[in-house]
Amino acid sequence: MTSTARPFGVDPKASFTSPTAWKEIFGPRKSGRRSFDKDLRFHRVPTTKACSIVRADGEDHSRHRRTLPHVFSERALWGQEDILTHYIDLFIQNLRDKAAADGKVDMVNMVKWYNFTTFDIIGD
Structure with missing residues (x-):
């Protein structure tokens, strides 16, 4: 995958060998499975105490997600x-x-x- 991606300016850090791998890593979390921890080096530290869905982990992230669906309803x-x-x-x-x-x-x-x-x- 790397040799085919480089001409397009992409240097992947990971490649996936099957669609199942993609779903396991990036798909919805199954009941009882712990989600991957976020690497907070990629997100700015907020200047306030406000909690953002981007930086939230676990229960905070779930709480944020439950408040959003109605905003994107038809x-x-x-x-x-x-x-x-x-x-x-x-x-x-x-x-x-x-x-x-x-x-x-x-x-x-x-x-x-x-x-x-x-x-x-x-x-x-």
């Missing part, structure tokens, strides 16, 4: 439709304005525009 997402539609329409209008400016069509950095739109949606 009903909740449909409730955000007007906000999403507004920002997507704004995104498209800005691209049209950019393309029509001075009758010239310049290259547009789409990553930048997607980031603007994502930031607007998340910030709303």
